[in-house]
Amino acid sequence: TRWQTLNAPHKTLLDGMPMPDANDEYLFYQALLGAWPGDRQTPNGDLRARMADYMVKAASEAKVHTTWINPDEDYVAALQGFVNGALDDAAFLEAFRPLQQRVTFYGRFNSLAQTLLKLTSPGMPDIYQGTELWDDSLVDPDNRRPVDYEARRRLLAEIKGLPEDVPANGTARARVLMETAAYGRLKLTVIALALALRHRHRAVFEQGTYTGLSAHGPRAEHVIAFAREHGDDTAIVVVPRLVVGLTDGQERPPVGPEVWGDTWMEVPAGRYRNAFTGEDLVAEEREGTSGLPLAAVLGHFPVALLTRA
Numbered sequence: 001t002r003w004q005t006l007n008a009p010h011k012t013l014l015d016g017m018p019m020p021d022a023n024d025e026y027l028f029y030q031a032l033l034g035a036w037p038g039d040r041q042t043p044n045g046d047l048r049a050r051m052a053d054y055m056v057k058a059a060s061e062a063k064v065h066t067t068w069i070n071p072d073e074d075y076v077a078a079l080q081g082f083v084n085g086a087l088d089d090a091a092f093l094e095a096f097r098p099l100q101q102r103v104t105f106y107g108r109f110n111s112l113a114q115t116l117l118k119l120t121s122p123g124m125p126d127i128y129q130g131t132e133l134w135d136d137s138l139v140d141p142d143n144r145r146p147v148d149y150e151a152r153r154r155l156l157a158e159i160k161g162l163p164e165d166v167p168a169n170g171t172a173r174a175r176v177l178m179e180t181a182a183y184g185r186l187k188l189t190v191i192a193l194a195l196a197l198r199h200r201h202r203a204v205f206e207q208g209t210y211t212g213l214s215a216h217g218p219r220a221e222h223v224i225a226f227a228r229e230h231g232d233d234t235a236i237v238v239v240p241r242l243v244v245g246l247t248d249g250q251e252r253p254p255v256g257p258e259v260w261g262d263t264w265m266e267v268p269a270g271r272y273r274n275a276f277t278g279e280d281l282v283a284e285e286r287e288g289t290s291g292l293p294l295a296a297v298l299g300h301f302p303v304a305l306l307t308r309a
Helices: 002-010 022-035 045-062 073-087 090-120 149-160 170-179 185-200 202-207
Strands: 012-014 017-019 209-212 223-230 233-240 264-266 271-274 280-282 284-286 289-293 304-308
Touching: 002 022, 002 073, 002 090, 012 073, 017 073, 022 045, 022 073, 022 090, 045 073, 090 185, 090 223, 090 233, 149 185, 170 185, 185 202, 185 304, 202 223, 202 233
Parallel strands: none
Antiparallel strands: 012 017, 209 223, 223 233, 233 304, 264 289, 271 280, 271 304, 284 289
16 A cells, blocks of 8 residues: 555556556556566566566457557556666665565575475476576566576576585585575575485486375474385485465574474484585484484475485
């Protein structure tokens, strides 16, 4: 409602009604939250053009005020004028940024969780071109923009320079990745290390069973965990869910004992190594079964991929 009030001057009267209508205006805000490029403070020309093109495409395909076959040029002009006016309005941008930053902060953890689940769940994972880093694409043709492969090669070379097993200082590297999350290397690291581990344990992921793992304790509803097993080889996947509630609405990473408390998960007995931090964890007996504390599993990194050490 505050944004609507601030942007009311950017609407155009058509047949006595301010346009664009409320539905298209709401869609604009929703799309802008998703497409805003990371931690940028102000919109650049590329974002302006993309948002204007996207809104015309969405309105044309909704077929309420305009269509591709019978375009209403006045409505299209009003829509484009509204988008450009809003993105030029310093008061609106100041009111918009706090929610945009909050969505971006939590969205990154959702992205990491979805990425790891995709790479380790039964089936063959597929990564759409360019989405190895944070992706803010809208629908086509926006999602067919040229991919900066050189930047990805450079970042991947840094990751491939690591030993096959993450070194003992992996927790320190994890902390640096978290502190520089805006650059996308965090997501690329998860992809690279998970695919490397998947390659080393092909039978587990191509032929192995899938078993959901139970969690217990105060934050049990905030974790998704499962095991992939083939013979004596086991991989365990752990990701957070509903992260806003998990962190009590505080913008902090979902890691460590302050977040997870005494929450623990059932795992087969044994010693495990975390592919992302290099830590070794030993399952201990908990309530008649073996388990691992989530404060340790997710102590330094927001997702975990464990294998029997």
